[in-house]
Amino acid sequence: MNQTDPILWLQLQEQIVACERCPRLRAYCAEIARIKRAAYRDWEYWGKPVPNFGDPNGRLMLVGLAPGAHGSNRTGRMFTGDRSGVFLFRALYETGFASQPEGDRPDDGLRLHDLCITATNHCAPPDNMPNADEIANCSEYLVRTFALMPNLQGVVALGKIGFDSVVRFYLEQGWIETKRGLKFAHGALYTFERAPFILCTYHPSQQNTFTGRLTMEMFLAIFRQAAGMLR
Numbered sequence: 001m002n003q004t005d006p007i008l009w010l011q012l013q014e015q016i017v018a019c020e021r022c023p024r025l026r027a028y029c030a031e032i033a034r035i036k037r038a039a040y041r042d043w044e045y046w047g048k049p050v051p052n053f054g055d056p057n058g059r060l061m062l063v064g065l066a067p068g069a070h071g072s073n074r075t076g077r078m079f080t081g082d083r084s085g086v087f088l089f090r091a092l093y094e095t096g097f098a099s100q101p102e103g104d105r106p107d108d109g110l111r112l113h114d115l116c117i118t119a120t121n122h123c124a125p126p127d128n129m130p131n132a133d134e135i136a137n138c139s140e141y142l143v144r145t146f147a148l149m150p151n152l153q154g155v156v157a158l159g160k161i162g163f164d165s166v167v168r169f170y171l172e173q174g175w176i177e178t179k180r181g182l183k184f185a186h187g188a189l190y191t192f193e194r195a196p197f198i199l200c201t202y203h204p205s206q207q208n209t210f211t212g213r214l215t216m217e218m219f220l221a222i223f224r225q226a227a228g229m230l231r
């Protein structure tokens with residue numbers, strides 16, 4: 001198995017954390033960190049762009065939308081600290097990609113195996129909706145994340161925005177010639193000659209998990225399928 005350059009990986013994470021390209025998002029994250037939610041008033045919120053989390057030498061990448069305002073914008077670690085993360089990490093633990101089924105604090109020992117978690121945007125957006133300029137601003141980090149994962153074989157796209165950002169990247173790379181026929185749907189799987197596969201899942205937001213649109217069984221099936229496809 002190839003190894004990424006740990007210095008370049010660290011530099012990427014440091015540049016993400018220091019990024020100020022999107023004034024609206026930076027102001028929003030800082031304001032959320034200042035006001036806080038009552039339940040977390042004792043927390044020192046992270047309030048900055050959230051770096052990638054996981055194993056850059058892994059074979060699988062998970063691409064979400066963006067940090068949650070009181071989740072990873074609070075903890076500083078992708079997908080931890082809110083209900084979406086609770087759902088996700090339970091599934092990752094059950095399928096062997098995480099060392100434990102939960103993690104709320106950065107020092108809780110949670111580790112990922114063979115997997116790195118990233119997002120279309122590294123800053124929490126108001127109403128979970130980055131605008132087109134903000135998505136474009138952050139796309140460089142996705143490009144560099146791909147470039148620094150030498151063993152990557154597949155991507156799990158958590159929701160349509162994550163899926164669209166990966167497809168856009170594949171087009172820009174010339175790995176695919178068209179996005180015709182590539183549509184987001186839960187369970188949709190796309191394989192390519194020159195690019196890692198993309199497996200789609202509904203995002204584990206409360207909107208989906210509380211309504212039963214995404215059940216744990218459905219979610220586990222996605223990660224079992226992804227694991228089974230890794231060579």
Ligand code: SF4
Binds near residue numbers: 121134138
């Ligand atoms: S969303 Fe991305 S590009 Fe925009 S400020 Fe945050 S890290 Fe920078």
